[in-house]
Amino acid sequence: MDLLSNLALGFGVASSLANLAFCLIGVLLGTLIGVLPGIGATATIAMLLPITFQLEPVSSLIMLAGIYYGAQYGGSTTAILINMPGESSSAVTAIDGYQMARKGRAGTALATAALGSFFAGSVATFLVAIFAPPLTTIALKFGAAEYFSLMVMGLVMSVALAHGSVLKALAMVVLGLLLGMVGTDVYTGAPRFTMGMNQFADGLNFVAVAVGVFGIAEILRNLEDEHDRQVMTKNITRLFPNREEFRQMVGPVLRGTGIGSVLGILPGGGAILASFASYTIEKKVSKNPGEFGKGALAGVAGPESANNAGAQTSFIPLLTLGIPANPVMALMIGAMIIQGIVPGPNVVTEQPALFWGIIASMWIGNLMLVVLNLPLIGLWVKLLTVPYYVLFPIIMAMCSIGVYSVNSNPYDLFAVAFFGLLGYIMSKLRCEPAPLLLGFVLGPLLEENLRRAMILSRGDPTTFVTRPISATLLLMSLAILVLVFLPQIRKRRDEVFTESDA
Amino acid sequence: MTSITRRILLGSALALGLAGAAAAQFPERQITLVIPFAAGGSTDVVGRIVAERMSQELGQQIVVQNVGGAGGSLGAQQVAQADPDGYTILMGTVATHALNPLILKQKPYDPVTDFAPVSLLVLVPNVLAVHPDVPAQTVQELIDLAKAEPLAYASSGNGTPLHLSGELFKAMAGVEIDHIPYKGSGPALTDVLGNQVPIIFDNLPSASGHISSGKLRALGVTTAERAPSFPDVPAIAETLPGYETYSWNALFAPAGTPPEAIEALAAAAQATMADPAVVARMGEFSATVVASTPAELGDHVTAEMAKWEPVVRDANVSMD
Numbered sequence: 001m002d003l004l005s006n007l008a009l010g011f012g013v014a015s016s017l018a019n020l021a022f023c024l025i026g027v028l029l030g031t032l033i034g035v036l037p038g039i040g041a042t043a044t045i046a047m048l049l050p051i052t053f054q055l056e057p058v059s060s061l062i063m064l065a066g067i068y069y070g071a072q073y074g075g076s077t078t079a080i081l082i083n084m085p086g087e088s089s090s091a092v093t094a095i096d097g098y099q100m101a102r103k104g105r106a107g108t109a110l111a112t113a114a115l116g117s118f119f120a121g122s123v124a125t126f127l128v129a130i131f132a133p134p135l136t137t138i139a140l141k142f143g144a145a146e147y148f149s150l151m152v153m154g155l156v157m158s159v160a161l162a163h164g165s166v167l168k169a170l171a172m173v174v175l176g177l178l179l180g181m182v183g184t185d186v187y188t189g190a191p192r193f194t195m196g197m198n199q200f201a202d203g204l205n206f207v208a209v210a211v212g213v214f215g216i217a218e219i220l221r222n223l224e225d226e227h228d229r230q231v232m233t234k235n236i237t238r239l240f241p242n243r244e245e246f247r248q249m250v251g252p253v254l255r256g257t258g259i260g261s262v263l264g265i266l267p268g269g270g271a272i273l274a275s276f277a278s279y280t281i282e283k284k285v286s287k288n289p290g291e292f293g294k295g296a297l298a299g300v301a302g303p304e305s306a307n308n309a310g311a312q313t314s315f316i317p318l319l320t321l322g323i324p325a326n327p328v329m330a331l332m333i334g335a336m337i338i339q340g341i342v343p344g345p346n347v348v349t350e351q352p353a354l355f356w357g358i359i360a361s362m363w364i365g366n367l368m369l370v371v372l373n374l375p376l377i378g379l380w381v382k383l384l385t386v387p388y389y390v391l392f393p394i395i396m397a398m399c400s401i402g403v404y405s406v407n408s409n410p411y412d413l414f415a416v417a418f419f420g421l422l423g424y425i426m427s428k429l430r431c432e433p434a435p436l437l438l439g440f441v442l443g444p445l446l447e448e449n450l451r452r453a454m455i456l457s458r459g460d461p462t463t464f465v466t467r468p469i470s471a472t473l474l475l476m477s478l479a480i481l482v483l484v485f486l487p488q489i490r491k492r493r494d495e496v497f498t499e500s501d502a
Numbered sequence: 503m504t505s506i507t508r509r510i511l512l513g514s515a516l517a518l519g520l521a522g523a524a525a526a527q528f529p530e531r532q533i534t535l536v537i538p539f540a541a542g543g544s545t546d547v548v549g550r551i552v553a554e555r556m557s558q559e560l561g562q563q564i565v566v567q568n569v570g571g572a573g574g575s576l577g578a579q580q581v582a583q584a585d586p587d588g589y590t591i592l593m594g595t596v597a598t599h600a601l602n603p604l605i606l607k608q609k610p611y612d613p614v615t616d617f618a619p620v621s622l623l624v625l626v627p628n629v630l631a632v633h634p635d636v637p638a639q640t641v642q643e644l645i646d647l648a649k650a651e652p653l654a655y656a657s658s659g660n661g662t663p664l665h666l667s668g669e670l671f672k673a674m675a676g677v678e679i680d681h682i683p684y685k686g687s688g689p690a691l692t693d694v695l696g697n698q699v700p701i702i703f704d705n706l707p708s709a710s711g712h713i714s715s716g717k718l719r720a721l722g723v724t725t726a727e728r729a730p731s732f733p734d735v736p737a738i739a740e741t742l743p744g745y746e747t748y749s750w751n752a753l754f755a756p757a758g759t760p761p762e763a764i765e766a767l768a769a770a771a772q773a774t775m776a777d778p779a780v781v782a783r784m785g786e787f788s789a790t791v792v793a794s795t796p797a798e799l800g801d802h803v804t805a806e807m808a809k810w811e812p813v814v815r816d817a818n819v820s821m822d
Contacts, residue, residue, distance in 0.1 A: 042541075045541075049550060053550075140692070140695055140696030141696065143698035186659065186683050189605070198576065199572075317692070323691060323695070330543070330686075331541050331542040334541060334547055337544075340786050342711040342786075343711055346714065346715045407570055407571060408569050452682055456654060456682065458652065
């Protein structure tokens with residue numbers, strides 16, 4: 001009954017007129033910046049921090065949280081419409097979402113993303129409310145060895161992201177891993193592949209790489225061929241999913257919510273894996289995996305749900321431990337400190353109104369988002385009819401502003417240009433950008449945790465198999481590997497036989 | 503353009519500017535405060551509180567710009583190369599103005615000749631803490647434990663003040679403890695809370711919530727005296743006499759900034775730090791207010807460089 005009275009307290013706080021207003025401002029802003037390519041939640045929250053000085057602590061955190069999950073909602077819009085993911089999670093949505101848009105199903109894809117996100121967000125919020133403290137215990141059981149094995153599993157899954165040649169996908173993963181090595185070595189402090197520029201000392205900026213290989217490359221490709229675009233706008237028949245599509249959505253959304261909720265809890269980069277993991281699983285359980293990469297509804301519904309569920313549950317380590325799971329959460333901690341709240345395990349007991357108020361506001365915010373976004377779908381789809389010579393310069397300008405705003409580092413803009421070109425070359429060679437991004441995101445985590453685990457075990461590699469969680473994850477990776485490669489090998493043998501027959 | 507001609511041009515432009523602006527009062531437009539770390543960290547929090555109050559003192563808006571990267575070097579370098587007119591200032595730290603210049607082999611700026619000191623604002627203690635399952639209850643017991651079995655400590659990264667606080671501790675206690683660097687305090691704390699790593703050197707503000715809740719046991723603060731916010735936690739110096747490290751935040755302008763501007767900024771900073779509301783907030787944050795004069799900050803930088811030089815050399819920390 002504790003839970004009920006706590007939730008009642010939370011909804012009491014969150015439904016005050018002022019807090020409802022701040023929640024609305026937050027989700028509105030979040031949607032807006034999510035839709036604008038390149039401008040992310042981190043930059044926006046950093047810009048708004050000074051304003052929160054004047055607000056009540058709970059109002060300011062409700063607003064900032066709204067911006068964060070609102071941006072997760074909005075981010076899928078650009079990924080689907082213009083193949084421009086602003087965050088690692090929407091990189092997966094771009095794969096099938098953009099293909100759906102190209103086939104004239106942009107409205108369906110957007111509605112699927114919005115509904116899936118709403119469901120996942122609501123469920124994950126209740127998970128936060130009920131299980132936050134016990135889940136925290138699990139998160140703390142993850143040490144360097146466990147994270148290493150988790151990242152191995154993520155890398156193994158990345159092969160499934162490919163819908164063409166597995167060899168090319170592997171090459172892209174490796175290229176991504178190498179790009180992830182740019183920057184200062186955490187353990188020795190040696191700069192690697194920075195070409196002597198200390199602007200790259202902290203590595204390449206994810207947003208710059210993502211905007212380059214996906215967005216800019218797509219613009220370059222479209223400039224070649226105006227024809228494609230006609231199809232995109234002409235074939236739009238309806239905006240909302242029909243009964244059959246709703247039926248297809250249910251499974252992926254449920255699985256995505258589960259995966260996202262679990263991985264979101266891990267502060268060391270678990271949430272990054274959520275949408276990738278969901279995509280892999282959907283492709284595996286699908287009756288026609290060949291559809292993936294060509295506009296599969298499940299390829300949008302699953303990852304979008306996973307990413308939104310993860311966005312909600314990543315508040316668990318923040319609220320119960322005072323530990324940031326990502327840069328946005330680090331800003332929220334800053335906001336709490338500015339307000340005189342010491343983040344840590346005591347927040348739940350000392351500031352129950354704050355803790356439960358934020359949780360209740362998340363549910364209200366998710367409801368606002370779906371009400372806000374569904375009617376907007378028609379408007380977003382109309383954006384596709386804007387002529388190239390207007391749309392592209394705007395996108396380019398927005399991207400540049402967005403990328404620059406992350407670190408105020410002009411070298412990030414050079415990186416966008418470089419990766420735009422690289423992305424274009426990759427598309428000519430029929431190499432996928434998604435495995436590259438996954439390698440880029442996972443590489444540094446993989447290396448950091450491998451080396452940390454090895455220092456902690458004093459050079460003993462058996463640490464990865466003697467720790468039970470780590471051993472389980474490695475076994476699961478092995479199983480996935482076998483599942484992925486068996487059909488490949490079989491097919492390959494068939495090919496060999498066919499060739500020898502001929 | 504060579505740097506010499508550029509300097510001359512800048513200099514003459516400055517002279518012209520000064521002649522023209524002699525009548526006008528500094529500041530006549532908004533000031534940019536560069537914080538050389540990502541938003542949300544302790545330097546950022548101090549910077550934003552100070553910027554807000556100083557804006558009122560100066561009658562002009564101070565805009566905070568986070569230029570993170572390379573352990574604070576990028577932001578510091580940007581201010582070192584900015585126009586020396588007082589409209590671009592830096593929230594410097596022990597990292598930007600003592601440790602990085604000592605550690606980096608290629609020095610992007612000189613902490614003494616490239617900057618005009620404005621005011622040393624606050625000192626922030628660091629803390630040595632352990633997971634509650636670690637048997638050691640005191641600094642002495644931890645030293646004994648380290649002599650008996652292999653231990654490891656977590657820090658926010660290679661070459662950070664926390665890493666060097668740990669190295670100074672090891673050198674003075676005569677023990678060997680493995681250093682595990684993380685990317686920032688957050689992940690380091692996570693692993694110590696989960697007892698993946700037994701020991702941590704952290705900023706007191708970032709660890710304080712975990713210490714008061716009992717999830718971490720503080721063995722000692724790194725300042726010479728006990729911290730007012732944690733009077734029960736002894737100073738490490740009580741066990742290892744002479745041990746003293748702390749982080750600090752100070753305002754710097756580029757070298758060559760007109761003295762009038764420096765004076766105006768220093769006066770505003772001192773007035774800000776005298777405001778009881780600001781002092782109270784810094785106290786919640788475990789930071790001690792100093793609010794020095796420009797000359798005192800200059801001496802402080804020299805003293806810090808002299809103090810850290812042997813520690814950096816003995817710990818054999820260097821970066822290309």
